[in-house]
Amino acid sequence: MIFDCDGVLADTERDGHRVAFNATFEHVGVDLHWSEADYATKLQIAGGKERMASVLTPEFVAENHLPTDPGAQAEMIADWHRYKTARYTQMVADGALPPRPGITRIITAAQDAGWQLAVASTSAEPSVRAILTQAVGPRRAEAFDAVLAGDVVPAKKPAPDIYQLALERLGADRSRTLVIEDSRNGLLAATAAGLRCVLTVNGYTRDEPNDEAVLVVTSLGDPGGETTLVLANRGQARPDAFVTLADLRNCLE
Structure with a gap:
C-alpha cells in the first residue's frame, strides 16, 4: 500500500502548508498572502517550490524588487522553500496537524x-x-x-x-x-x-x-x-x- x-x-493543506507559505512570504518581505480560495487554486500545481515560483510574474518581480535572472530566482525560491519547510515541520512537531x-x-x-x-x-x-x-x-x-x-x-x-x-x-x-x-x-x-x-x-x-x-x-x-x-x-x-x-x-x- x-x-x-x-x-x-x-x-495539512489549509492549516499547515498554507500557513507556512504565508509565514514565509511575510518573513522574506513580499506582498503576498494566500487565502483559502487562493490556495485551492495553487493546489493544482504539484510541489511547494513550483507553487512559489508560479507567483513570479514580471509585475510581481518588479513590485517586490526580486531578481530577474532565472538562476537567481531558482536560488531564491529554494531559500524560501527551506524556510517554509522548517516552519511547517515545527508546526507538526507542536502537534498542530x-x-x-x-x-x-x-x-x-x-x-x-x-x-x-x-x-x-x-x-x-x-x-x-x-x-x-x-x-x-x-x-x-x-x-x-x-x-x-x-x-x-x-x-x-x-x-x-x-x-x-x-x-x-x-x-x-x-x-x-x-x-x-x-x-x-x-x-x-x-x-x-x-x-x-x-x-x-x-x-x-x-x-x-x-x-x-x-x-x-x-x-x-x-x-x-x-x-x-x-x-x-x-x-x-x-x-x-x-x-x-x-x-x-x-x-x-
Whole structure:
C-alpha cells in the first residue's frame, strides 16, 4: 500500500502548508498572502517550490524588487522553500496537524499483517517524515519500506513517475498494490502507473472528478470516532462505519 502524504496522512493543506507559505512570504518581505480560495487554486500545481515560483510574474518581480535572472530566482525560491519547510515541520512537531481518521489504525494493522508500505509525495522529505512520525510514532515510521518525497523524480503528479519509482523500490506487483490518495492529481498519477486507487477526500478535493478511483470516502474513519461516508464505490469493498484493512484488500479484487 502506497500513501500520499498531504491530505491523506493528515489534513495539512489549509492549516499547515498554507500557513507556512504565508509565514514565509511575510518573513522574506513580499506582498503576498494566500487565502483559502487562493490556495485551492495553487493546489493544482504539484510541489511547494513550483507553487512559489508560479507567483513570479514580471509585475510581481518588479513590485517586490526580486531578481530577474532565472538562476537567481531558482536560488531564491529554494531559500524560501527551506524556510517554509522548517516552519511547517515545527508546526507538526507542536502537534498542530494530527493524523486523519483511520490512518494510525490502518497503518498499524497493515504493518502487523506484513504488508509493504510506502509514502509517495511531492512535499519535501523532512515535512513528509514529520507527518508520518506524528501519525504512527518513530518505530512504525522507520519501518516503512520506502519514503519517496520532494524532487526524487523530475516529473511530479499527475505524472506517474513517483508511483513507478515506488513500485521499483518495493519490488511490488501492480495488481497487488493499492494507492491511498486525496486529490485528482494523485489519482491520475496512480492510475497512469497502472495502480488501483482509493480516495480519502477533503474540503479542497471533494468535488473533483473521481471516475478512476475504486473507492471514494470522506475518510477512513475510526471506531468510536469519525465515521466513513462512501461517496463512490466501484469495487468489492463494503465499508460500514469505517474502512478496514480487509476493505482495502478487497479494493484489489
